[in-house]
Amino acid sequence: MKNFLLYVFCLNISLAACASGNDGVKKAVDDNAGLKLPAGFTAIKMSENIGRSRHIAVTAQGDVYVKSSKLYNGKGILFMKDLNGDGIIDTVMGFGKYTGTGIAIKNGYLYASSDEEVFRYKLNAKNEVINPDQPEKIITGLINRHQHESKSVALDNEGNIYVNVGAYANACQEKDRTLHSKGRMPCPILDSAGGIWQFKADKLNQTYGDGIRYATGLRNVVGLDWNTQTNSLFVMQHGRDQLHDNWPELFDTKQSAELPAETMYELHKGSNAGWPYVYYDPIQHKKILAPEYGGDGKKGIDDIKSEPSVIMGGKGGDPTTLINDMSIARKPVEKNIQDPTVAFPAHMAPNALLFYTGNQFPEKYKNGAFIAFHGSWNRAPEPQKGYLVAFVPFKNGKPSGDWEIFADDFAGGDEFMSPNKAKHRPTGLAQGPDGSLYVTDDVKGAVYKISYNK
C-alpha cells in the first residue's frame, strides 16, 4: 500500500463540508443529492469530479474501488475511503495506468478490466491491494473494435470468471448502421464477440482458446451479476439501435424509440439470446425476426417454419438473395433462442446489474435485482429516457413482480432531448457491508450511496 500515489483532499462536496463544518454534508443528505427515491431512503453523493466512474466494488470494510474510463491523475482504478463515516470520501488513491469498466472483489483478489484484458491484484486482510503496480494478467487479447468495447466481469463460487465481449456492430449488417444493409449469415462476429466468455479466475494469460464461449447472441452486455440464490449468471443486454434509420418503411420514429426491449437473461452454458437474428418486442411480447434477416417487425421467430434450404442461406447458397423477401424469411441457424427473464423499455442502456443480498433495505428488496440504466440516446427525435436505477423483485430465483423505478433524476429532472444535457448517468452498482447501495456515474465520476432509514 505504501507505494500508492496518495492524494488526500477535500472533494467537491466535502470542500463545502471542510469550509463550513457539517453543513455541506447535511445539505447533500437533505436533498438526497438530487435523486428521487422511495419513501424512507436517503442518498448522499460521496465524491465527484474524479474521472469517469464505471463499475464499483465495495470492501467488507466499506472502502470503495472504482474503475474509471478516463485516467484521473494518470490512474484508472481509484481506491477511496470515508475515514469518519459521514458518507463523504476523504482520501482517494489511484493505481493501474489503464482505463476500463469492470471491477470485482472475490476470494482475496481485486479483478479489474481494460477494454482488452483482465487483471487481478492480491488483497491483504484489510482488502487493500498489496502490489498495485504488479497485477497478474489473467485474460488477454479480447477483441476491441471501439464499439461496445467495455469488458465487464462477474465471478461464480467455483473459480470461474465471466467476461462480456460486446459485438462491434449494431445488427451484424454487411455495412454497419447503413440504410437497408442486409445481415451477414451466419454472423461472423459471434465467433469472438457478442457473448459471454468463461475463464478461470486464477490462471494467467488466458486467451480465447483457454476460455469457453459460455453464452452467445448477446449484442452488448455491460451489467452482469452472479446470482447466489439460483447459482447462475444473469445479464442485461443493450438491445439494437436504429430500426427506423435503417428500415424507415417498416418502423416510424415513434416505434423505433420504443423498440426493441432492453432485456435481462438468466444464462447457462450454451445459452443463446438471438442477436443479431432476433430482437425482443416488449409490446407484442415476442422474439421478432430482425429486418436485416427478412423480418417485417411482426413476424415472430417462433412462427416461422424451419426450412432446411432456407436455414442454410437460400437455395442457391447465396445468403443475401432471400433477405427482404418477406415471404421466405430465413430462420436463423441457431436454435433454442431463449426468452428474456425481464423486458424493459427500449434504449435505456443497462450498465450494471446487482442482486441485493443485504439486510438494510425492506424485505421486498431481498434477492431482487437492481439495474443501473445509463439512459437513452437512440430515442431521438423523441425525448430521452431512462437515466435511473430500476428494481425487479425476485422470489425463488424468478421475478415476482413488475420492474419499477427505484432511483430517478440522475440526469437532472426535466425532460430533455440531447444526452449531453444529462448531469449524471448511472453506470455501476455495488452493495456495501451495511447493505447500502452504491451507484456510480460516468459523466462526472460521482459515487452515490443510497441507504434506508426506518
Place this chain on the structure above:
Amino acid sequence: MKKTVLVVFFITTTVLLKAQSLKTSMDRGQKVYEKVCLSCHMADGGGVPHLNPPLSQTSYVLGDKSKIIYIVLHGMTDRIPIEDEYYSNNMAAHTDLNDQQIADVLTYVRNNFGNKASAVTVADVKAVRTKKK
C-alpha cells in the same frame, strides 16, 4: 449617377440572392439533417458523449469542406480524437444522399449549432465524389 445606381442595385440584388439561396439551401439541409443525421448527432448538434461526436465548433465542421463531404459520402470509423475525445460508434456511408442533399445538409451544419462557415456547393460535393481515393 445612373450608372452608380445601377451598380448599387446590381450589388444588393446579388447579395440578397446569395443570402436567399443560402437560406433555401439551409432549409432543405435542415430537412435532410432531421431525417438522417439527427438520430446520432442530436437536434442541438451536441452528439452523445463518447459515442457520437458533436457538430458544434469542431475542427472538422469548421475546417476543410472536402473532408466532411468525404465523411458523409464514405462514413467514418477512424477513431481519431475529435477535439481530444474518442467516439465509440460507426458513422455509415450515406450513399443514398445526392450531391444537392449533401451540399445542403453540410451548409446547414456549418451555419448552425453556433457554427459560421462558408456554404458547401454541389460542385464541391461533385469534386469529392469524383476524386480518386
